[in-house]
Amino acid sequence: MADTVHDDVNRRDFLMIATGAAAGVGAVLTAWPFVHQMNPDQAVLALATTQVDLAPIAEGQAVTIKWRGNPVLIRHRTKPEIDLAKGVAMADLKDPVSRNANAKDGSEATDENRVVGGKEQFLIMMGVCTHLGCVPDGANPLREFAVVEGSEKTGGWFCPCHGSQYDTAGRIRKGPAPENLAVPPYKYLSDTKIQIG
Template sequence: MSTAEHAETNRRDFLYIATGAVGAVGAALTAWPFINQMNPDASVLALASVEVDLAPIAEGQEITIKWRGNPVFVRHRLAAEIEAAKAVPMSDLIDPLARNANLPDGDQATDVNRVVGGKEQFLVMMGVCTHLGCVPLPNQGDYAVVEGSEKHGGWFCPCHGSHYDTAGRIRKGPAPQNLAIPQYSYLSDAKIRIG
């Protein structure tokens, strides 16, 4: 192979590589608007966190808010609900894990590990059954506290019969896990931010 042929080959290889590189950059720049439009818009990003005022929630009352398209239960528990949850031996639980996004993954599902900041009167958890994603009904099920003729705390998913106790832990039925606790923090004694 002569020097002229070798130079021609190198120049041709360079032109092929340069053309391919320019084509790849052009394809990426052309595709970018289509890829970028798949990012969440401002309205979705605004739902990334939500603040909840706890002051109007009376003892024994529960509210449901929407966060990231899912229901979140915020319950002001009665003392009887807290005591019932604390009295449950860990060996009685189907799911021994806290499932609390505010704690390390392996923490036990004690009542204290199901709340944040030691404020045991407020239980904040995702309102989505861990079996098939239904929404459990509050103040129902075999593990609600009965005072007089009323049930307090506890959740029941009528779709397939999952029963959750007063700390949102699965106790009976096909659901494999406790109701998840989202990441949240206290902004003050009467206000939280979820997310």
């Protein structure tokens, strides 16, 4: 009789473990479609990187492209705009950190740390104000940062929502925005072509 009791205990333990394992597998198989649907679809993955040809962007011209659903500002800066950005003292900056995904964390917000060396004429940055997420406007030059180039004034970006003002390197100079405009991760594929992301 002792053997029968022992056999019943082993059989009961086996049935409990097998039932628990089957329930666990069933739960995973049931949950998988719900978890999988949260993964980004192919259209989103295709937007993870984007390539831009900079050759058609004339000196002094700015274009806005979309990357990951956000605007990216690309400006072909003029020499006076570059000189103006390089001439800013670090003590005059509201945010001293470069906010550049391509630079070392915590690097200073010098103009050199906001662009790629040797290609400083192209400024590439996110077009999202760091205050409340509005899109700054660079079409109307700012008087505060303006320099005269011929008869045309050039300047930085202005966020019309709450008055944040960014200079010709995209650094916050006035207004409620707490940080410089972020520079996205990008690299040059050739002299005139970049890949963002």
